[in-house]
Amino acid sequence: xxxxxxxxxxxxxxxxxxxxxxxxxxxxxxxxxxxxxxxxxxxxxxxxxxxxxxxxxxxxxxxxxxxxxxxxxxxxxxxxxxxxxxxxxxxxxxxxxxxxxxxxxxxxxxxxxxxxxxxxxxxxxxxxxxxxxxxxxxxxxxxxxxxxxxxxxxxxxxxxxxxxxxxxxxxxxxxxxxxxxxxxxxxxxxxxxxxxxxxxxxxxxxxxxxxxxxxxxxxxxxxxxxxxxxxxxxxxxxxxxxxxxxxxxxxxxxxxxxxxxxxxxxxxxxxxxxxxxxxxxxxxxxxxxxxxxxxxxxxxxxxxxxxxxxxxxxxxxxxxxxxxxxxxxxxxxxx
Numbered sequence: 618x619x620x621x622x623x624x625x626x627x628x629x630x631x632x633x634x635x636x637x638x639x640x641x642x643x644x645x646x647x648x649x650x651x652x653x654x655x656x657x658x659x660x661x662x663x664x665x666x667x668x669x670x671x672x673x674x675x676x677x678x679x680x681x682x683x684x685x686x687x688x689x690x691x692x693x694x695x696x697x698x699x700x701x702x703x704x705x706x707x708x709x710x711x712x713x714x715x716x717x718x719x720x721x722x723x724x725x726x727x728x729x730x731x732x733x734x735x736x737x738x739x740x741x742x743x744x745x746x747x748x749x750x751x752x753x754x755x756x757x758x759x760x761x762x763x764x765x766x767x768x769x770x771x772x773x774x775x776x777x778x779x780x781x782x783x784x785x786x787x788x789x790x791x792x793x794x795x796x797x798x799x800x801x802x803x804x805x806x807x808x809x810x811x812x813x814x815x816x817x818x819x820x821x822x823x824x825x826x827x828x829x830x831x832x833x834x835x836x837x838x839x840x841x842x843x844x845x846x847x848x849x850x851x852x853x854x855x856x857x858x859x860x861x862x863x864x865x866x867x868x869x870x871x872x873x874x875x876x877x878x879x880x881x882x883x884x885x886x887x888x889x890x891x892x893x894x895x896x897x898x899x900x901x902x903x904x905x906x907x908x909x910x911x912x913x914x915x916x917x918x919x920x921x922x923x924x925x926x927x928x929x930x931x932x933x934x935x936x937x938x939x940x941x942x943x944x945x946x947x948x949x950x951x952x
Contacts, residue, residue, distance in 0.1 A: 619660035628656035633712035636928075637677070678716040679708050679924060680735035682726070684742035685719040695870070695899035696916055697741065700766060703920025704739060711928045726752045730761045737927040738763040739920075744809040745770070764923045767916075769811045769937070777937045778923045782812045785912040785942035786819030789866050789894045792910070792944060794827045796952060798864035798892055802835040802856070804849050804876065806868045816868050816896070835862060843875030850879020857891055864950070870895035870902045873909050877949070892950040898943075907948035915940050 621639075625632045630653060638645055638653040656662075681704060683697070701715075708715055716735055718724070720742070729735050738756070743749055743765055753775060756763050765777040793801050803820050806813040824831055835856070839845030846867060853876070856862040867873035873895030877887045887893045888907040895902055898913035919940055926936065 619662045621662070623660055624653065624656045624662050627660065628652040633710060636712035676733050676736050677712070677714055678735045679704070679713050679927065680716045680718055680729055680738045682724075682738060682740045682743075683717060683719050685721055695897060695901070699916035700741060700920035703917040703922075704924045705920075707921045707924035707928070711924070713924075713928065722748075724752075726763070727755045727759055727761060730756075730759070736762075739923050739927070740765050741767070743768040744807075745811070746809065762927050764927050766919055766923050767810075767812055771811075775937075776926060778919045778926065779812070779937070779939050780914045780916075780919060780942050781939050782815035782914075782942070783819040783822070785896065785914070785944070786816040786866065786868075787823045788819075788942075788944040789896065789910075789912050790820050790823035791827075792946065793864045793866065793892055793894060793950060794823060794829070796864075796892065796950060799829055800832075800835065800862045800864070801829075802837065802853055802862045802865040804837040804839050804846060804865065804867040804872050806839065806841050808838075813868060820866060839868070839872045841869050841871060843871045843878075846872030846875025846877075847879040848875075850876050850883060854880055854883035854885055857885055862891070864892035864894075867893065867895050870897045870899040870909060870911055873911070873949075874901055874905050877905065877909070888949045888951065892952065894950045898945055902945075902947070910947040910950035911945050913943040913945050915942070 621632050621635050625635045628635065630649060634649065635653050638650050639657065681701065705715055713736070718729065726738060729738065738761065740763060750770065753763070753770065753773070757773070757775065763776065765775055767779055769777045769779055790801060801824070805817055808814060821831060837849045837852070839849060853862060853865060865876060867876060873893055877893060880887060880891065885891055894910040896912045896914070898911045902909040902911045922938060922940070926938070
């Protein structure tokens with residue numbers, strides 16, 4: 618079965634040009650169009666069903682749905698900037714543009730397709746709410762191509778790209794245990810996100826394997842901001858002084874850094890008196906003092922892969938992927 622790359626080579630053009638010609642997107646020289654069509658016919662190249670959907674809509678845009686978070690500099694946040702960079706690279710390579718759309722209460726995902734504003738949709742920051750579930754179910758019923766990043770609805774079987782957060786949190790907590798920690802607090806994110814649920818599963822598994830009891834008093838919930846990590850510091854400091862906690866695992870680096878600052882204000886030094894490990898391997902984890910142990914998550918590759926799964930013409934059936942993560946040991950968890 619021939620590929621778009623072979624068509625591009627025979628026609629003497631880029632793969633992006635082949636994609637634009639076959640999808641009817643953007644201005645194109647007639648001579649170029651004829652060369653591509655002739656090469657496709659000679660090779661017997663037939664785009665997939667998803668590609669034909671794109672061709673009928675002809676917007677040339679991939680919609681990226683983003684959460685609207687007032688007073689948060691979203692594009693400076695490591696998580697979003699990395700994923701968007703990955704999506705943008707793949708989209709450009711495949712001949713598409715990005716249309717960034719902020720989620721609000723009245724946003725109708727399917728309407729974006731009906732108005733031919735987008736050909737495919739990548740959803741970031743999706744939450745397990747009734748409204749969100751209804752919007753995604755409508756996309757599925759109408760057979761509009763979409764992909765979730767870092768969130769899953771396993772029972773629905775939607776196309777998604779995720780990271781192995783269960784393994785990541787398990788390795789993080791096991792690292793703390795191997796360093797002698799036995800009373801490990803956990804600052805997780807909201808349960809509306811499957812990645813929060815996955816991290817909690819990994820945390821519980823590591824404790825259980827080590828024969829350590831899970832203490833509800835050591836469980837905290839933040840909102841992934843440094844402020845929420847700082848807010849948890851007073852309670853954790855009190856438990857530390859009473860000998861009830863010797864380490865903390867946080868569900869992202871921002872909360873970990875906020876916690877470090879909060880504990881320092883309470884007179885407790887990370888890496889000397891208490892161990893802390895974060896999650897994401899953001900830029901901040903490397904410049905804070907002491908450097909923050911963390912779990913590296915391939916956010917760029919996740920965004921890149923989401924776009925490729927939607928636009929890759931060889932994909933016939935929806936599929937989901939889970940990318941591996943990697944534990945990064947630094948001074949904050951090494952006494």
